[in-house]
Amino acid sequence: MAKVLAFDVYGTLIDTHGVVSELEQRLGALGKAELAPEFSRRWRDKQLEYSFRRGLMGAYEPFVRCTEEALVFTDRALRAGLSDTDRDHLMQIYAELPAFPEAEGALASLGEAGVTCVAFSNGTAAAVEGLLEQAGIRGYFADVVSVDEVKRFKPDPAVYAHLRHRLESEPGDTWLISSNAFDVIGARHAGLHAAWVRRSPEAPFDPWGIEPDLTVTDLDALAERLG
Incomplete structure (x- = not known):
């Protein structure tokens, strides 16, 4: 796929x-x-x-x-x-927090390039649906996948397995996009590809010997690399 x-x-x-x-x-x-x-x-x-x-x-x-x-x-x-x-x-x-300024444009670019995007969150599906809707970006996502469906939190391997099950995807076809290093490491440990959105140039990555496949400064840079 x-x-x-x-x-x-x-x-x-x-x-x-x-x-x-x-x-x-x-x-x-x-x-x-x-x-x-x-x-x-x-x-x-x-x-x-x-x-x-x-x-x-x-x-x-x-x-x-x-x-x-x-x-x-x-x-x-x-x-x-x-x-x-x-x-x-x-x-x-x-529950009404704003999206980052570049989020909508980057998501639009990915959509135009034919990339499928889903939201994958520790939040419940209802909370995430509402948050994305009020931020004006819900329409860019094919689905919302919540850890609430398995009653675990990231970075438990079960949540990444659940993501693949919901998407019916192979690990090599699935990318986790996150600004949270623990999430990136969890996804890589579970066999997924992962991109780290390093929003602060001072932010260090955890020295666990597990590195992101890709590091970008923001979502525009991500769209340029993966779109």
């Missing part, structure tokens, strides 16, 4: 730090606007940590639960003092 590109969503297509401006407003009302960038970074890091821990424990919960628990933890760790209303609002904002 033809090559299929399976795009990670959070951090790859969707800018998880798009919440910073809202954090600045909410924290600004508490006189702590300067905490916003650090709050956003810690929230994202803890969200992923909680998914890893739940995976190891065999205690799966939908990704939104990890996100909410990470928000509460970060609020406590930074002593930010957010109210329940603030946290509820921030969770709603997280």
Whole structure:
């Protein structure tokens, strides 16, 4: 079959730090606007940590639960003092995060080149569908594949096997596209090809002896190489 590109969503297509401006407003009302960038970074890091821990424990919960628990933890760790209303609002904002500026154009180019694209996420199918729709890029994807269907989280090998099963594809025909090094390593370990979207030139790749097949700076560069 033809090559299929399976795009990670959070951090790859969707800018998880798009919440910073809202954090600045909410924290600004508490006189702590300067905490916003650090709050956003810690929230994202803890969200992923909680998914890893739940995976190891065999205690799966939908990704939104990890996100909410990470928000509460970060609020406590930074002593930010957010109210329940603030946290509820921030969770709603997280469901409406923007796509990276180049995402739509790159996806359009890939589609014109005849490349099949799917979204492949730790989020539930419903959450991802809504996120991609409001970001204006849902129409570029042939399908949405969620780890929720197997109740595991990336980088569990079972989720990459599930992706191949859903796509009815061979590992050599399937590319994982992600800005998350752990996801790239997980996909390569499972026998898939993988491209790392290295959005920050300072970002190091994990020294595990498993390298991406391709490293690009953004999705435009990806479309040029794989389109």
